[in-house]
Amino acid sequence: MAARRVGVSSWYRVLSLSRRCGRCSSTNTALGKTVENSEGAQEEIVLPRRKTWDKLAVLQTLASTVKRDPTAAHYMFHDDPYLMPKNSATARLFSLSKESGRNAAKYIIKEFPHFFDKILAEPNIPSLMPEICTPQIEGVSEEALRERINLRMVKASVDLFDQLLQAGTSISLETTNSLLDLLCFYGDGESTQEKESEEKEDLEESEVNASEQETPKRPPQRGSHPFASRWRENNNAERIFKIMPERNAHSYCTMIRGMVKHGASAKAYDMYTELLNDRHKADVHTFNALITAVPFLKDRFLERWELIKMFLNHMAQQEVQPNVQTFNAVLKTLRRCGGVGRSMAVPVIKEMEALEIEPSLATYDHLLSIFYRSADLASSGIISEVLDDVEKRSFTPQDPDDAKFFISAMQVCCDLKDIKLAYRLNKAVEKGDNWKFLDMDRLNSYWSRFFSLLCMMEQIDVVLKWYKEMSPSLFYPSPKNILDFLQALDAANHLEMIPSVWEDMKQLGFSKRRDLLEEVLSLMSRDQHPEEIQLAFAKCAEDIKTVHEQSGRDQASVEWTGSALGSVTVLFSRAGRTQDAWSMMERFQQINRIPTDLVMDEFLNCAKQTNSPDEAIKLVKLAASLGLPSSQKLKSRVEKEFKLSENQKKALESIQSDSDSSDSDSDSDRD
């Protein structure tokens, strides 16, 4: 390091020397100046303007030199074979457990802040210091109330408010309004609530999808609502609102937004009429909330649209500027308006463009679901226009529904079976900041759908290339993906890859899934293959056999089915493993199934190849004991094709008599 520093300073010395020499020398043709000019005129030294670099510029440049590692899991996991997730369920589990560990640590820091508040770093790092969560100001006063509101302590602030009222002090309008804000935001519950909202939202989505297929009349107000807490009758917010001596527009607006958020849409509408009666003006967020509440107020599609138009007209009358969330709310409601929605969606977009509001990803998401939700995908071409817009820019999050866009777009591409659109969508994801909309869960389902589409539509070498690159680093294949992949291999006649797919299946933990096992076995045993492939298949079949027979400690073993057993027998026979094949045949009786003719023919072929007539006779005995009609054919085949010794011939004869009626049996006995 020291040597380098000396070197740098000496380099500067060389530069300055050369500059001086440049001025003095007469043959400085590089500068393109003549001798007189360089000596006469002052050399203009043009200092370049100072570049300001982003704080992260160095890191970003370094990151751009490194390509994605196709063998590594997501960077949030520890790089260790035991701690690396193998399929999507474990990926989710590990990331959630790490996050819950962090939350446990944060809880401890909150509970015992006195252990963590020593300042060790210079300058102090505020994010690593414990937060002050207990109110400092004691006593009954307005400042104390405001502090508790800031600390989001719902119950404490309501109690303090009541105490203040009883004491007779008048509380300012702003403080009351901020108290109302707090209550309406948390809906009368406490601020630390369980995050059930996401799951409930998904539930609601699927219910909505189902209901949209039905007639316009929806069943009356469902109990489920995205938020865990519901608006109770005469709760604290309403009570405080009623006893307020004076109210302004803000109070009404807060109440309306709180009621809509917690499911009391009818009350919100009544509150809105009160607001109009008092000649106040609502703000844009209130209107957005009211528009989202429209589906709960009216049932018929046309009525809903009329109500939306009414709200929009009121907005225009009160001179409130709509923003992007207004239009997103309109489109979200139009999603639940069926045919009316489809006809009105495009004019809404045109309005948005006329007002020069940039659409967010949520807008496009709503558009796609309006036009592509029903089963008959009318070729509306909306998706390509949407992709045109999305490809051009890098989006910032403006609406909570933005994150759903890429997944629904990929779903639409899958439904339309258009691979080119999917490639365009991939490019759009890579542009700018758009990748931030896909977190680990969504990334998995996005790439899973993309892979299904690939298997359906593309050539096998492209599919294989993507498979090698993407799994298991970018996404973990789901069982459906594996099935699609197997079908693609089948269509392209690449069945020799099945043993490696089986290895992947074992790694992903799908080795006990019966549908996948059946598929793999039937594909392997369907046709005759060249020698090495057959041997590989037989090894794979043996593996599957051990899976079936593993009486695991905590899992029940997989039951054999007739077709699976038959396939395994056929595979063993084709590879010339007679003993294994015979042990498989014996299991047929255990599970009360009958082997098919194909199985028995293959077994005989195998026995012939390996020259084991005993096995052949055993087979005929088995067939006879099961009473199969093909036992005669088998017997004659054995007689013809095998070289039998005397004992064996006699044994074969005796089998025949077994299959006849019992009279001949007794005859032979008497003999």
Add this chain to the structure above:
Amino acid sequence: MAAAMAVRALRALPHIRIPALPASCSLHTTPPRLKTRAARVRVGKGDKAVTYEKAHPPHYIAHRKGWLSLHTGNLDGERCAAQRAVEDSFVRRFLHGTFPGCLADEAVLKRRSNSLLVCLLLLRRLPPSKLCFLLGYAETLLSHLYKCPVRIEAQTVPDAAVYKYL
């Protein structure tokens, strides 16, 4: 003379024991036990499994062993080596308690500019989701405690590597 008379007078009293004032110094006939015992595992019956780290006494550091804790506090002109030592011992106790029975070997602590890297070797005693929980918890708690980014790089092994049996 007076001392001898005093000694004799005191000896007359039966309760008091006085040490006999020696006339000459005696030699040490048994050598005192001056063995160093620092960081050494004593040889036993041969059933004690010992890792490479434990098997080598401290005079092998920089010859056969590396350091368990790497920081610049001991270089010329650098301060706060003692604070680093205290932090290290706390971190080791913390890890010993947080990962009960799962530590295969001593943790290696490296300080790189602002951050503290903890290199752990863990046994596969707990299911991986629980290990992830504990790792996330330890990272956050230690960063908040020491006001610096703490990163834990864990590696799991099926069982601790035994160097020899003592």
